Amino acid sequence: MHNGGDPQDEHRMKMRGKILRRSASFNVAHAVDDLEPGTGAQSIQRALTLLNLVGLIAGERSNGASLSEVASISGRPKASVHRMLQALIAMGYVERLDEGGYRLGVQSQILGQLAQKSVDPLVTESESSLLRLAELSQDTAFLTLRTGSYSICARREEGFGEILNNALSVGDRHPLGIGAGSLAILSELSPAEVDAQFEANAQIFAERYPKVSIAALRDIIDRARVDGFVHNPGLFAQGSWAMGVPLKVRGSRSRAALSIASVPDRVTGARVERLVALLRREAKTIAEALSDHADP
Incomplete structure (x- = not known):
């Protein structure tokens, strides 16, 4: 049980959380930049990008997302962003x-409710496991899902410890390799597949994660293939350490992972073995439940 922490550590972690969430917003905003310009698909994705940004920003404040902020993060001209937002308003999505x-409109809320009716069973089955992980570890537990060459935080649960990890919020999106859960997913892929993911995200790593060493990420992945778990010593967010294990579902490719994150002194020594045991147990529980769903 954690009996308290350095107030400066807590403040630094909160500030890192704000920075990382903004970084995730930038990733959402710039994920479509490599598409062919002037195509209808690009226009649709840019509109959806603005919709995502409004949701991310407005979700953290009651006065909504400002036009200037959405334009700044998206990198689009303010006039262009305004026109697109007006179109989304006309459709009820903003x-x-x-x-x-600006905030999400009624149509977005209805779409969210409809999506709940077809929610990924993996997200549903993980709820109890994440609650147990958070309660038993007294730290923050996460479910990470793969979406193409990116990973997204699909669910998080906080323990009752005094230090909360604010480095990753639900909906945050990063390139594969950023975060313990994301690294755990990569550890289940072949070396050639891992190379392909890093190559696909080479530009975003160079521009948005210049201090992250791809070589160091590869070392963690190689070690995880041997150990069966990821130990991330704060490579992305210094001071935010984490453990992660892949979710191995029969007949399914690697697309999810569980992780626990905290301050360094709670993710070292003998506690590593305890956290790994907790993660493995819950990963097995989820995998068995999903296999039962798949069986006739």
């Missing part, structure tokens, strides 16, 4: 508040 900010 609404403008009296204060001038």
Whole structure:
């Protein structure tokens, strides 16, 4: 049980959380830049990108997302962003508040409710496991899902410890290799597949994660193939260490992982073995439940 922490550590972790969430917003905004310009597909994806940004930003404040902020993060001209937001407003996916900010509209909320009816069983089955992980570790537990060459935080649960990990929030999106869960997913892929993922994200790593060493990430992946778990010593967010294990579902490719994150002194020594045991147990529980769903 954690009996307290350095207030400076807590403050630094909170600030890292804000920075990382903004980084995730930038990743959402720039993930489509490699598409052919002037195509209808690019226009649709840019509109959806703005919709995602409004949701991410407005989710953290009551006065919504400002036009200037959405334009700044997206890198699009303010006039272009305004026109696209107006189109989304006309369709009911975005609404403008009296204060001038933007938030998700009724149609987005309805779409979210409809999506709940067809939610990924993996997300549903992970709920109890994440609650147990958070309660038993007294730290923050995460479910990470793969989406193409990126990973997304699909669910998180916080323990009752005094230090909360704010480095990753639900909906945050990073290139594969950023975070313990993401690395655990990569550890289940072949070396050639891992190379392909890093190559696909080479530009985003260079521009948005210049301090992250791809060689160091490869070393962690290689070690994880032997150990069966990832130990991430704060390579991305210094001071935010984490353990991760892949979710191995029969007949399914690697696309998910569980992880626990905290401050360094809670993710070292003998506690590593305890955290790994907890993660493996819950990963096995989820995999068995999903296999039962798949069986006739």
